[in-house]
Amino acid sequence: MSNPSKTSTSTWWTQSSQIDSSLVLGPYRFSLAWVIMMAMVMRTPLHELEAARGGRFRDYHDWEIAEHYGDPRQEYEVVRGDVGILDLCHAGKLRVADRDRVRYLNNMLSNDIKNLSAGRGCYATLLTHQGRMESDLYVYAFTEELWLECLPASKPRLFETLSRYIVGDKVTVADWTEKLGILSLQGPHSRVAIERLTGLSLESLDLLEHRTLQRPSGNWVVVHRDRTGCGGYDLWAPVLEAPEIWRRCVETAQISPVGHAALNWLRTEAGIPWYGTDMGEKTLPMEAGLSHALSMTKGCYRGQEIVARVLHRGHLDRGIGAVSVQHADPPAAGAEIRANGNRIGEVSSSIFSQRLGKPLALAILRVEFLKPGTPVEVVYGDRNYPGEVIALPIQ
Incomplete structure (x- = not known):
């Protein structure tokens, strides 16, 4: 795709008759593909503030997000040793409400929603009838509603599937991605920082539990959510308040x-897989190490029969692991991993x-090669380069 280029015409808005159709705005010519792409890319409400702080941006599942602010290594160290703030307003956010919301989600999702009391949360998956993943997600229970959060890669399908299968139940599913913002404080000092910001005492708040702060302009919700392996908390707030919260932080x-x-x-070193990157629509949740997202006691849910069959058999053919590599650069996604000359994963x-001071890859490997210390080649x-299966998280 081409960026804007100068043109001699003074027409405000004309379409070129050339085969590579373009639009002309004043003295600039834009390719139609570039215009369409820019019209589709979304920005968070913090984009201008982030740009003013030196933000460098990238496209990420139809969003333009901050890749770094000039020195990603320093940002990494800040989270490991202190506290940093992340703009996660692009995360998928759904609200599920009305009388049958709990029963409906309990029948659709892989974890136990029925016994999730207000103020608590859980990790779950949405599966196909064949037991493959449509999304992983976090579920947060409130007195009159449930909030769902997922990565942008799976939000369209999560919303579509949950909306499509409402038949006799009284349930509403609303996309609140652009209504609510999420600012995440990550690092060992994140609790102190979020307590100062909100005035709440959060010492007793367990992982995925949340606390609501009543506010006239719209409630804030603090969730104990570790995204990095370093500890952390998310602050959900009305999206229009996100810029002021960012300034205060x-x-x-x-x-x-x-x-x-x-x-x-940080999430790679912590062994946290991402949907759309490390797992997708062909993945069984057990292959991605998501047994904590599955309830073995609640009964039937979408895809449960396949999950139960695999677990009853007691054996998976492949699973997620981590490989360190003796090379200067990280391997490409999809690169083969071999042992004894045979392909064992990718x-x-x-x-x-x-x-580690070396490349680290998350990989789907044959289960017999998942033991830490196993030598492999990437x-x-x-050319093949030596690697070794290692345990995560890195201590």
């Missing part, structure tokens, strides 16, 4: 902004690990 409290690059490094995502083009 970054400008007043001097909390460093952290971009997507550092988040990706890379799903990779980084250069700051803690394919780079026409």
